[in-house]
Amino acid sequence: MKNQKIGRIVAAALTIGTMALVTACGGGSSTSSASTAAGGGAIAQEIKLGAVHDLTGPVAYAGVGAKNGAEIAIQEINDSAFLGQGVKVSIDEVDSAFEIERATSEMTKMMGNKDIVAIIGPAASQQAAAVAPLVERQKVPTVFTQAGSSGVVIGDYTFRGTAPMETYYHRAAEWMKAQGLTDTVIVYNAQFPTFAQLADTHFPPLAQQNGITISNKIAVQTNTQDFTGPAQQIAQANPKAVNVLLNAAQSVTFLNQLRQAGYTGQAVATSVQGAGNIAPAGDAAKGLVYPTDFSYAQTDPKAVAFAKAYQAKFNKLPDNYAAEGYDSIWWIARGIKASGDSSRQGIQKGLKQVAGEGFEGAMGKLTFEGNDMRVPGVMIKWDGTAETLAP
Amino acid sequence: MQDVLNAAQLGSVYLLFALGMALAWGTIGILNFAHGATFMFSAFVAHLVSQAFALPLPLALLISVLTGALISVATQVFAFQPIIHRSRNITTAETRILIGGIGVASIPLAIAQRMTHSAPFGINTTYQDVVWDLGLFRLSSTSLIVLIAGIGLGLGIIFWLRRSKQGLALRAIGVDSETAAGMGINQFFLSIGTMAVAGGLAGLAGALLTIQLRAIAPETGDQLIIKAFAIIVLGGLGSMTGAFIGSFILATVETLVLKANLGSWVDAVSFGLIFIVLLLRPQGILGRKEVRRT
Numbered sequence: 278m279k280n281q282k283i284g285r286i287v288a289a290a291l292t293i294g295t296m297a298l299v300t301a302c303g304g305g306s307s308t309s310s311a312s313t314a315a316g317g318g319a320i321a322q323e324i325k326l327g328a329v330h331d332l333t334g335p336v337a338y339a340g341v342g343a344k345n346g347a348e349i350a351i352q353e354i355n356d357s358a359f360l361g362q363g364v365k366v367s368i369d370e371v372d373s374a375f376e377i378e379r380a381t382s383e384m385t386k387m388m389g390n391k392d393i394v395a396i397i398g399p400a401a402s403q404q405a406a407a408v409a410p411l412v413e414r415q416k417v418p419t420v421f422t423q424a425g426s427s428g429v430v431i432g433d434y435t436f437r438g439t440a441p442m443e444t445y446y447h448r449a450a451e452w453m454k455a456q457g458l459t460d461t462v463i464v465y466n467a468q469f470p471t472f473a474q475l476a477d478t479h480f481p482p483l484a485q486q487n488g489i490t491i492s493n494k495i496a497v498q499t500n501t502q503d504f505t506g507p508a509q510q511i512a513q514a515n516p517k518a519v520n521v522l523l524n525a526a527q528s529v530t531f532l533n534q535l536r537q538a539g540y541t542g543q544a545v546a547t548s549v550q551g552a553g554n555i556a557p558a559g560d561a562a563k564g565l566v567y568p569t570d571f572s573y574a575q576t577d578p579k580a581v582a583f584a585k586a587y588q589a590k591f592n593k594l595p596d597n598y599a600a601e602g603y604d605s606i607w608w609i610a611r612g613i614k615a616s617g618d619s620s621r622q623g624i625q626k627g628l629k630q631v632a633g634e635g636f637e638g639a640m641g642k643l644t645f646e647g648n649d650m651r652v653p654g655v656m657i658k659w660d661g662t663a664e665t666l667a668p
Numbered sequence: 669m670q671d672v673l674n675a676a677q678l679g680s681v682y683l684l685f686a687l688g689m690a691l692a693w694g695t696i697g698i699l700n701f702a703h704g705a706t707f708m709f710s711a712f713v714a715h716l717v718s719q720a721f722a723l724p725l726p727l728a729l730l731i732s733v734l735t736g737a738l739i740s741v742a743t744q745v746f747a748f749q750p751i752i753h754r755s756r757n758i759t760t761a762e763t764r765i766l767i768g769g770i771g772v773a774s775i776p777l778a779i780a781q782r783m784t785h786s787a788p789f790g791i792n793t794t795y796q797d798v799v800w801d802l803g804l805f806r807l808s809s810t811s812l813i814v815l816i817a818g819i820g821l822g823l824g825i826i827f828w829l830r831r832s833k834q835g836l837a838l839r840a841i842g843v844d845s846e847t848a849a850g851m852g853i854n855q856f857f858l859s860i861g862t863m864a865v866a867g868g869l870a871g872l873a874g875a876l877l878t879i880q881l882r883a884i885a886p887e888t889g890d891q892l893i894i895k896a897f898a899i900i901v902l903g904g905l906g907s908m909t910g911a912f913i914g915s916f917i918l919a920t921v922e923t924l925v926l927k928a929n930l931g932s933w934v935d936a937v938s939f940g941l942i943f944i945v946l947l948l949r950p951q952g953i954l955g956r957k958e959v960r961r962t
Contacts, residue, residue: 498934
């Protein structure tokens with residue numbers, strides 16, 4: 278009886294001791310799960326990122342671009358051993374298909390996966406704003422590309438790798454002043470928040486500062502497809518310029534109808550017309566200018582190198598969405614290097630640290646306002662077949 | 669004068685799109701919510717072919733018309749007919765057809781979105797648009813084609829429905845399908861034929877509008893569906909003349925609202941007016957008054 282009792286005590290002690298030993302070994306030997314989950318202050322050998330992109334749906338052109346840019350960045354980071362010898366970054370991508378419910382569900386799954394240490398969030402503002410509170414609650418550093426509306430960058434764990442359009446639209450106003458385009462009409466999609474804010478809030482003071490008179494503002498809706506009336510109105514008024522704040526398909530139609538109405542002045546658009554989206558407009562879009570955060574026409578070394586790498590991999594020139602995805606991944610990588618910690622908390626700290634310093638990316642000298650990226654911006658001219666730097 | 673022309677042109681755009689939907693709904697009772705996707709995908713097929721070589725205008729239109737007819741016939745045979753056979757009564761069938769149409773529409777939409785990444789697409793054509801400055805107004809050759817096509821086809825279909833035997837048979841199906849079947853009208857073949865024509869009209873509208881607008885997005889068809897629905901209801905269900913008139917009324921209201929620089933109010937004003945008309949005249953402008961037998 279006594280021996281049985283001693284035996285049970287020894288067995289219990291051995292069990293407890295074994296469990297303690299396994300826990301200690303598991304904590305120390307598996308560097309990736311321990312250092313990523315518990316903020317162990319180390320860079321793991323395998324760093325897994327997540328991405329919820331709109332790869333299908335109405336903004337797929339933005340999601341696919343960001344995905345491709347991210348791939349280039351990850352390849353460079355791994356090939357150059359930027360985070361250390363043998364450290365590999367990988368990315369798990371899912372398609373949110375422009376659905377808020379799917380974006381929320383996929384983000385929740387990713388955040389529940391402890392192996393994923395940072396996420397590239399959805400590009401559509403509605404989805405981004407829906408998942409931002411979840412990101413803050415779960416404390417998973419998430420970098421959004423595009424998603425320019427308010428309610429996206431709301432705390433310590435939400436970051437944005439796309440400068441809001443109004444932060445570089447001053448380039449358009451300055452260019453117009455330099456070209457002597459002192460009066461303009463704005464045609465804008467009033468149901469698209471970025472354009473509505475640009476037309477109503479941001480551009481008027483910029484115009485005033487640059488001596489530009491806004492003689493008329495013509496609002497249209499997202500489902501407006503025929504612009505004959507507004508085009509003729511503008512042709513009759515004949516301002517020196519027209520600021521076109523419309524989505525891609527609308528701007529193709531509008532530019533054609535504007536030229537058909539006999540207007541020969543300068544059209545100034547936005548980065549939405551980039552990525553070749555204006556090509557179907559043909560001759561009507563020749564000479565169109567627009568400010569953008571990135572163009573393959575840029576001549577600085579980082580932009581040139583990125584464009585070359587992109588073309589080699591995808592057999593086409595990169596668009597601004599690709600550059601945003603590329604710089605966002607590099608922001609995360611620099612954050613990991615800065616903090617020396619590839620855990621979620623480490624990446625969050627590192628992102629903030631890098632944001633405080635800024636860095637040189639494909640989009641130029643990147644600075645930050647809080648967690649929000651800022652770019653120098655560049656004025657582009659569409660010559661009918663390709664982007665060139667505006668004079 | 670220019671505003672009148674602009675309204676007429678816009679009305680022709682809406683009429684071209686709504687004609688096919690009005691024909692199917694007003695005669696064989698099929699409210700086809702896949703009409704927008706048919707319109708878009710027909711143009712998309714023409715776009716794909718035109719990537720290989722620039723299409724002459726008639727060929728672009730033919731490809732689009734045939735694609736539209738094929739899609740609509742396939743939808744009728746594989747989706748709507750089975751729904752009708754499996755439904756207990758007409759009301760149940762109509763609801764299911766509505767849902768079925770939305771479901772069918774998502775397939776060509778997804779294909780086009782996937783292949784274009786939702787970027788706008790046009791049709792590469794040898795046709796060159798010409799603009800005439802006639803002093804009082806400016807008119808492009810494409811707008812003229814759309815005007816002639818819209819008004820010509822609209823009047824042609826109205827005339828055909830009223831004067832031809834097949835038109836009479838279709839109208840009979842629209843009034844009472846069971847009695848019509850009892851009188852020897854082959855509903856199945858007439859339905860297929862009607863859907864083929866409706867789909868062909870959607871395809872024609874798709875190609876013409878894509879060329880006129882220079883580009884459309886995969887979502888363009890969905891945006892036009894609601895307007896077509898409103899036009900048919902405003903004009904009166906079952907009345908092609910009503911749909912004809914409704915198209916131009918809606919276009920005129922929209923043109924005037926845009927001219928008044930109230931562009932963001934276009935839908936609110938247009939649909940608000942439709943609502944008021946329906947309050948005063950629930951059957952629409954030229955629709956049949958509902959008769960309930962006691």
